Amino acid sequence: MDEETDSRNERPDRQDATVVACALCGVSADSGTAPPTWLCSVENGIRQYICDTCTRKHIRAIESRLDSAWW
Numbered sequence: 001m002d003e004e005t006d007s008r009n010e011r012p013d014r015q016d017a018t019v020v021a022c023a024l025c026g027v028s029a030d031s032g033t034a035p036p037t038w039l040c041s042v043e044n045g046i047r048q049y050i051c052d053t054c055t056r057k058h059i060r061a062i063e064s065r066l067d068s069a070w071w
Contacts, residue, residue, distance in 0.1 A: 022051035024058070 020029040022038070027046075030037055037052040039062070055062065 020049055022054055024050055024054040027051050027053075037059040 013059070020028065020034045020038075023041075029038070029051075034040060034049045035056065039050040039052075039055045040054075041048050041050065
């Protein structure tokens with residue numbers, strides 16, 4: 001396998017960068033992986049993480065974007 005194929009098979013909580021940061025407020029995780037309490041979202045093919053504080057603050061907006069099958 002080449003490097004491009006390997007990067008697609010990485011664990012979902014890993015990014016190429018060594019620091020994971022919240023897409024909304026910019027706070028950094030303590031490690032290179034997102035904590036289990038953070039939300040992971042894929043928007044326009046890009047994986048983004050949202051910290052637990054921002055998730056709680058914006059939960060209504062997050063829920064409103066879910067398909068009715070998730071209700």
